[in-house]
Structure formats: C-alpha cells, structure tokens
Amino acid sequence: xxxxxxxxxVSGFPGQSVAISCTGTSSDIGSYNRVSWYxxxxxxxxxxxxxxxxxxxxxxxxxxxxxxxxxxxxxxxxGLQAEDEADYYCSSYTTSSTWVFGGGxxxxxx
Amino acid sequence: QVQLVESGGGVVQxxxxxxxSCGASGFTFSSYAMHWVRQAPGKGLEWVSLIEYDGGNxxxxxxxxxxxxISRDNSKNAVYLQMSSxxxxxxxVYYCAKHRSGTWSFDYCGQGAxxxxxx
Numbered sequence: 001x002x003x004x005x006x007x008x009x010v011s012g013f014p015g016q017s018v019a020i021s022c023t024g025t026s027s028d029i030g031s032y033n034r035v036s037w038y039x040x041x042x043x044x045x046x047x048x049x050x051x052x053x054x055x056x057x058x059x060x061x062x063x064x065x066x067x068x069x070x071x072x073x074x075x076x077x078x079g080l081q082a083e084d085e086a087d088y089y090c091s092s093y094t095t096s097s098t099w100v101f102g103g104g105x106x107x108x109x110x
Numbered sequence: 111q112v113q114l115v116e117s118g119g120g121v122v123q124x125x126x127x128x129x130x131s132c133g134a135s136g137f138t139f140s141s142y143a144m145h146w147v148r149q150a151p152g153k154g155l156e157w158v159s160l161i162e163y164d165g166g167n168x169x170x171x172x173x174x175x176x177x178x179x180i181s182r183d184n185s186k187n188a189v190y191l192q193m194s195s196x197x198x199x200x201x202x203v204y205y206c207a208k209h210r211s212g213t214w215s216f217d218y219c220g221q222g223a224x225x226x227x228x229x
Contacts, residue, residue, distance in 0.1 A: 003154070034214035038155070045205055045219035046147070046155060052213055089155050093214040097169050099145075099157040 004028065004090055004102035011108040017078040020105045022090030023071060028100055030071040034093035037066060037075045040104075041086045049088075050075060077107070085109045112136040112218040114206050119223030127194040130223055132206030133187060140164070140184040143209035145216050146191050148202035156202070160209065161189060174200075196227045 005023040012018040022029070022037075029035055033053045038046035048057055050066040053073060063079045073092070077084055090102040118130040132144070146158040159180040160169045168180050179192040189206055204223050207216035 032214070036213075036215035040155075045221055046207075048210065048215055048217045051210060051215040051217075055213075057210075057217060087154075091155075091157070091215070098171060099160075099214075101155045101157060104154040 006102035006105045009106045020075045022073045028092040028094040035073040036091045038089045114220035116220045116223035121226045130191040132189045139187040144189040145207040150202040
C-alpha cells in the first residue's frame, strides 16, 4: 500500500489556474474511477472536494474540477482565490479493498 | 447537521493499548459505513480502517492489521477503534469519518483525537 505521489507544493496568483497531479498504479488509480480529493486547512479536518474523479459535492465551487488518465489523476483549480490556500490530498480505492492517500500538496496563493 | 465527535485520545507507552470512540448524530448512523483516518504531526493523511454499516465487514491498512480492531454499536450511534501493541509511529490525530453512500469517499470528519505513543 504505497502512498500515491503528489508534488509537495504548487503556487499561483489570484485568478490563475493550477493543477495538482496524483500518480498511482494499476492497483489503485488505474483500476477504478474511485479517486477523491480533500482540502485541509491548518488545524481543521479534511473536506471532500471531488469524488469519483470528476464529481463535486454540493457547495463546492465549480472552479474545482478533476480528471484522470491511466494511473494519474489531477485536480485543477481555476480562478484561484486566497481562500483556496490549503493542503490538498488525493485518495483512491485499491484492489485490496483499502484506501490509499497521496502525500499531500501545499497550495500557496501568491 | 452531521456531527462526529471523537474521544479517548491520550498518552500511552509503546506496547500499550487505547480505545477511541466516535459519537455520531445528524444522520441515520446505522445506514452508513464509517472510516478511521489518521494524521501524524506535520504529516499527511493515512487511511486506517473501515467498517460496513452493519459491522459485517471490516477492512484495515497493512500498517495496523492485527493490532487495531474497528467496531460499532448502532444502538449507541458510535464507532470504536481498539488499538493495541501501540508503536511510536502510531502517534497521530485520529479522525472518524462518515462514508459517502454510493461512492468511494468520505464526506464528514470529526475534529479528531490525538494519540501520543511515548515512553
């Protein structure tokens, strides 16, 4: 159950778009469309932003979008806002009937 | 609204045991699977365990298998994590989380319980 691979950090100016990648294997991301993305601000619990690769829970702005190709999923945030600054984690269901997270990506809004 | 409240955290010596509890309200608890997820200080999230809505099936991360046991009491709207043979590397904030029905994600977390394993 190796962790999924995310870049440690990304940054962008307000109004710009940023993408966060999440690379797994054929035993997790590559096997299912069961990728989720969570946002976590310091000292708070994780918040679900995207589920099943592309779906947004109600209340999540449509500036957040997800995609997947082969063993890599991506979260794109368009029209960056200061409030988007947080840590982002991807997660995937695996062929072992478990879940695995990425190491997390710190988003800085410049 | 959905509320999840963890309790039972604390300081324990290596090799010791601890039981975490999570009380749920604001939803039909007996209809939902529940997760435990942890986060070591300054580190990322790690999935720990899941129990199905009726307790029929339980799943564990390799890192805790054989040492941790998840259970639930639907009459009390509570889920538990019994942790034994604790190691220093089990030190973390432990979150209980409600599984999002029909998907492969969780949609609500509690604020977490800190478990510190130290001599």
